[in-house]
Amino acid sequence: MRFLLIEDSEALASAVVERLHLDGHVVDHAGDLATAWDYVATTDYDLILLDIMLPDGDGRSFLERHRSADASTPVIVLTARSEVSDRVGLLDLGADDYMVKPIDFSELEARCRAVLRRRGGEARNLITLGNLGFDSLAGTLKIGGETVQLRTRELRLFEVFINAPGQIFSKSALVDRLFSYDEDPSENAIEVYVGRLRRRLAGSDVGITTVRGLGYKLEQT
Known part of the structure; x- marks a missing residue:
């Protein structure tokens, strides 16, 4: 956030x-x-x-x-x-x-x-999508009951996607959400973090789709 x-x-x-x-x-x-x-x-x-x-x-x-x-x-x-x-x-x-x-x-x-x-209108901390469960309070991700470890930046990127499944986020929008004015990342950094997050989501019913020319979105596969 x-x-x-x-x-x-x-x-x-x-x-x-x-x-x-x-x-x-x-x-x-x-x-x-x-x-x-x-x-x-x-x-x-x-x-x-x-x-x-x-x-x-x-x-x-x-x-x-x-x-x-x-x-x-x-x-x-x-x-x-x-x-x-x-x-x-x-x-x-x-x-x-x-x-x-x-x-x-x-x-x-x-x-x-x-x-x-x-x-966000959440009465509970747990967000579920397919076989994936995310506890926003504890910051833990589970796939099929197995805990998946996310590094801090990966966790915050996933948080952006899971709170708006199906919404397309451009690279510049994701840079804006993940980095402060004191940092100077390139949009290539987003590609790196998206790639890492995709590997973490392997085996789940959820994936990050590239929308050519627009950005990325999270959706059930």
């Missing part, structure tokens, strides 16, 4: 980015609202982590404008304010969840997973 973190504390931002990277997520960091708006204008994010007190404005104005534009990207607010009225106000503005600082990273990861499941 690709996240946007809007946070002016470099120390906290570095810690959050490092923790989410370990979980395989791509994270872009904006230290102010101006940078954040530049990012959301050019990139589709799966989740936004939003601080309230920023050097060039209030994060609540970002949240309000984001929702008024009918943007559906879920937002978790990071706030130092613990008063009930503040939390209620954030939810009323359109926040999907909030966390009070100081942040517990295990809780942050759990809240991210919960928000993303709600966004």
Whole structure:
């Protein structure tokens, strides 16, 4: 998944980015609202982590404008304010969840997973397709009951496909989902990861099909 973190504390931002990277997520960091708006204008994010007190404005104005534009990207607010009225106000503005600082990273990861499941309409963690089962919470893939080990980037690529079976993803779209602005991959990297993922899916009822001139899609074989 690709996240946007809007946070002016470099120390906290570095810690959050490092923790989410370990979980395989791509994270872009904006230290102010101006940078954040530049990012959301050019990139589709799966989740936004939003601080309230920023050097060039209030994060609540970002949240309000984001929702008024009918943007559906879920937002978790990071706030130092613990008063009930503040939390209620954030939810009323359109926040999907909030966390009070100081942040517990295990809780942050759990809240991210919960928000993303709600966004996808998943009541359970397990996604099944043919003889393939994917536990989005544990990040485990099983084929015919046998666990298949996926490396981090392979796991995140598979997550993109399994959440939208039949949808065609171009190479550029997959680059956008798997790599941050700090990285500079070529589209050939996507071919490598797709090739690896195809080998992992051998023996399943599911395959990644190349759609000439358009990209790739996941479908039952």
